[in-house]
Amino acid sequence: MAPPSSPAAARAARYLADPRRRTMVVVAVLATIGLIVFGIYATLDGPPPQQEAVVYFAPGATEAQKDAVRAACPSVGRAIQLPKDRNQLATSRIYPLRYDVAKASTADRAALYKCVYAQPHVLGINQVTQGQ
Structure with a gap:
């Protein structure tokens, strides 16, 4: 993975990569993926309005x-x-x-x-x- 180009991005990457925050980052990523999948389901395969x-x-x-x-x-x-x-x-x-x-x-x-x-x-x- 290439290092972030700006100092703010580098700070954010270090903050999120900190092992103390890893659980929260994983939960947030999984929740985001779940919302995206549900949105796609509701739009394409859900009941018609x-x-x-x-x-x-x-x-x-x-x-x-x-x-x-x-x-x-x-x-x-x-x-x-x-x-x-x-x-x-x-x-x-x-x-x-x-x-x-x-x-x-x-x-x-x-x-x-x-x-x-x-x-x-x-x-x-x-x-x-x-x-x-």
Whole structure:
């Protein structure tokens, strides 16, 4: 191994090569390698991220109005309308209309957004990415 060219690098090399610090240096190197390997796994072989488009309604919108939007804007291309949640959580009641847009093209998303925004009592759509 060639000696470091600058005095600061030489000092750092001596500091890290000190036998009293060898355990910590080995642990730090192994942790760094582990993080790199996990990052590569998560990017290449991990589960694909989930992308959902969540429809936001006006505060006074009734269940019938929300169901009307659900019926007026079914799945568009590969933007798939998700079934209604049956868990009775507050978030499921507030945001009852969701679409899986992970595999949807830009044209599919545009058609979906156009349909949803044309409906009364809709405030907007938020696209949420979960995972990775």
